[in-house]
Amino acid sequence: FQAKFAIVRRVASTLVEQALRSDESGGKPDLALAREQQKKYIDNLRDLGIDVHEFDSDDRLPDCCFVEDVAVCHDGIALINRPGHPTRQGEVDVVRRVLSFDLGQKVVEMSEQEGATLDGGDVLFTGKEFFVGLSQRTNMKGAMFLADTFENYPVSPIKLSDGSLHLKSFMSMASPGVIAVGSSKDAQKALKEIESKASFKYSKVTLPDDVAANCVYVNRTLIHCSHEDFPESAKKFEALFPHTHRIEMPNSEFRKVDGALTCRSILI
Numbered sequence: 001f002q003a004k005f006a007i008v009r010r011v012a013s014t015l016v017e018q019a020l021r022s023d024e025s026g027g028k029p030d031l032a033l034a035r036e037q038q039k040k041y042i043d044n045l046r047d048l049g050i051d052v053h054e055f056d057s058d059d060r061l062p063d064c065c066f067v068e069d070v071a072v073c074h075d076g077i078a079l080i081n082r083p084g085h086p087t088r089q090g091e092v093d094v095v096r097r098v099l100s101f102d103l104g105q106k107v108v109e110m111s112e113q114e115g116a117t118l119d120g121g122d123v124l125f126t127g128k129e130f131f132v133g134l135s136q137r138t139n140m141k142g143a144m145f146l147a148d149t150f151e152n153y154p155v156s157p158i159k160l161s162d163g164s165l166h167l168k169s170f171m172s173m174a175s176p177g178v179i180a181v182g183s184s185k186d187a188q189k190a191l192k193e194i195e196s197k198a199s200f201k202y203s204k205v206t207l208p209d210d211v212a213a214n215c216v217y218v219n220r221t222l223i224h225c226s227h228e229d230f231p232e233s234a235k236k237f238e239a240l241f242p243h244t245h246r247i248e249m250p251n252s253e254f255r256k257v258d259g260a261l262t263c264r265s266i267l268i
């Protein structure tokens with residue numbers, strides 16, 4: 001949970017109309033506000049001593065700010081995914097270049113395995129093992145390719161319910177050994193499967209809101225939902241982590257297109 005580098009991408013103007021979304025109920029993102037929220041996110045990573053590599057957006061790739069989905073990085077290895085939705089597959093090029101040339105990571109290409117798909121949003125790394133959500137975006141071949149790539153760690157596939165986008169849409173690491181999880185049926189079902197397959201023991205914190213269970217723990221800091229977005233969940237973070245350095249992060253505009261906090265960076 002220590003990061004020296006981060007990769008982030010600016011918000012494409014096409015996010016508003018063309019980014020993928022499961023439904024329209026939240027309305028359209030406000031571009032200026034989304035960009036302001038992205039700037040705040042990036043500034044906070046920099047304040048944590050992280051060297052942030054920030055890239056221009058590409059209007060042909062409306063979801064390009066959600067870089068997490070594009071690569072999985074650990075121990076000097078960068079797995080370049082094949083994102084599960086065709087409109088997102090072009091996002092890998094910029095990220096591959098940075099990981100390989102600027103950050104000196106050993107690149108492994110999922111494109112070598114026919115039919116394998118994987119979004120980073122489905123990959124929960126606990127520090128000791130991986131859980132990989134099998135979703136509309138990630139298939140078993142993708143999960144197995146990840147297992148071959150990071151062969152020193154246990155990797156367990158977790159079957160998600162049909163309505164779920166990613167495993168981390170309702171779950172993430174809130175600190176070492178602690179899984180934050182939403183309270184919906186789908187989130188609890190996935191957690192049960194994780195508990196039955198895990199090679200190590202974890203404690204859990206249950207948040208009232210699924211989206212709020214997506215938080216970022218990095219460099220001894222917990223970045224989580226704001227009181228404005230999710231008052232009950234924010235209060236719970238406050239109460240449960242009184243001694244942890246915490247930062248509240250607004251995410252209202254990204255949520256409208258199913259983006260959460262982990263999605264917007266690759267931490268290395």
Ligand code: CIR
Nearest residue numbers: 020066068121257258259263
């Ligand atoms: C998508 O549906 O692909 C984007 N609109 C949102 C991606 C969110 N990514 C993530 O949770 N890792």
